[in-house]
Amino acid sequence: MSANKNADGGWKSFIWNSEKKEFLGRTGCSWFKIFIFYVIFYGCLAGIFIGTIQAMLMTLSNFKPTYQDRVAPPGLSHFPRPDKAEISYSIKEESYKPYVDHIKKFLKAYDPENQIDTTKFDDCGEQLKTYTDRGPLESDEGVRKACRFDRAWLKDCAGIEKKDEDFGFKEGKPCLIVKLNRIVNFRPRPPSSNDSIPEPAHPNVQPNLIPIHCTNKREEDAEHLGPIEYFGLGPGFPLQYYPYYGKLLHPNYLQPLVAVKFHNITRGYEMRIECKVYGENIYYNEKDRYQGRFDIKITINS
Numbered sequence: 001m002s003a004n005k006n007a008d009g010g011w012k013s014f015i016w017n018s019e020k021k022e023f024l025g026r027t028g029c030s031w032f033k034i035f036i037f038y039v040i041f042y043g044c045l046a047g048i049f050i051g052t053i054q055a056m057l058m059t060l061s062n063f064k065p066t067y068q069d070r071v072a073p074p075g076l077s078h079f080p081r082p083d084k085a086e087i088s089y090s091i092k093e094e095s096y097k098p099y100v101d102h103i104k105k106f107l108k109a110y111d112p113e114n115q116i117d118t119t120k121f122d123d124c125g126e127q128l129k130t131y132t133d134r135g136p137l138e139s140d141e142g143v144r145k146a147c148r149f150d151r152a153w154l155k156d157c158a159g160i161e162k163k164d165e166d167f168g169f170k171e172g173k174p175c176l177i178v179k180l181n182r183i184v185n186f187r188p189r190p191p192s193s194n195d196s197i198p199e200p201a202h203p204n205v206q207p208n209l210i211p212i213h214c215t216n217k218r219e220e221d222a223e224h225l226g227p228i229e230y231f232g233l234g235p236g237f238p239l240q241y242y243p244y245y246g247k248l249l250h251p252n253y254l255q256p257l258v259a260v261k262f263h264n265i266t267r268g269y270e271m272r273i274e275c276k277v278y279g280e281n282i283y284y285n286e287k288d289r290y291q292g293r294f295d296i297k298i299t300i301n302s
């Protein structure tokens with residue numbers, strides 16, 4: 001009993017010892033010193049923290065990613081882009097309408113009436129040309145103009161004329177619209193010679209062009225592929241559309257397009273096709289099916 005009482009008194013005097021004027025075992029002065037110590041201590045920590053982040057931010061550019069190792073090689077993408085990279089339809093409108101709508105939506109930005117503003121766009125010519133230099137990234141020139149790209153250049157795959165409004169899907173001659181993904185400040189370099197690329201792609205090699213070539217993925221499918229036609233400024237991506245200056249400096253940038261039209265894919269056959277771009281600084285990756293190439297299955301049922 002008495003021990004208990006003592007303990008009780010011990011607790012109370014620990015919290016507030018009126019004799020020594022101590023709160024939780026320390027005097028007010030001692031508490032005050034501890035408080036000041038921690039204010040300074042944490043203040044310094046916060047200072048170091050903010051300082052390093054500021055220093056880090058100063059080394060970053062608004063215009064150019066500091067590290068772009070993950071995206072350095074360009075991806076190749078296509079429209080329509082269905083799930084599982086598989087286009088399968090029959091010659092009935094409701095079966096190909098989603099594909100056609102997808103292409104139409106994508107090509108809207110390439111309508112000439114969206115590229116009229118001369119403060120935002122300029123003509124880079126319809127002949128293949130070398131890179132369009134619009135000054136260094138880090139300069140005070142501000143927003144750069146973008147090269148116009150008229151969807152009419154995609155001819156039979158432009159979806160402008162009545163007979164092509166479904167991008168060939170109706171006649172079983174579907175078009176794919178292909179683009180190279182944007183990479184800030186990237187200048188794709190064309191193949192230096194024909195020797196570095198497979199022979200069937202040679203006819204697509206032209207000066208100032210990153211050639212694209214599509215073919216059957218499996219050797220045994222060759223007879224089912226039929227002829228392929230390419231539309232655009234050439235069978236590939238013209239250099240005058242590069243480099244891209246990034247979202248801030250190049251907000252109106254349009255990627256050049258290539259349309260690939262498959263004229264005679266065997267009906268009712270699951271055709272596996274691979275499209276690839278070729279260039280000195282374009283690489284492929286076993287793990288990334290869209291780096292510099294893509295493959296797609298096309299099945300046209302009658």
Ligand SMILES: *[C@@H]1O[C@H](CO)[C@@H](O)[C@H](O)[C@H]1NC(C)=O
Binds near residue numbers: 192193194202203204
């Ligand atoms: C590559 O081959 C094509 C056709 O075979 C030819 O037109 C082109 O000039 C050649 N290009 C080079 C760089 O040799």
Ligand SMILES: *[C@@H]1O[C@H](CO)[C@@H](O)[C@H](O)[C@H]1NC(C)=O
Binds near residue numbers: 223224226264266
């Ligand atoms: C399309 O390919 C088939 C064989 O798959 C062939 O018999 C036919 O003549 C070809 N059509 C055209 C227009 O080339």
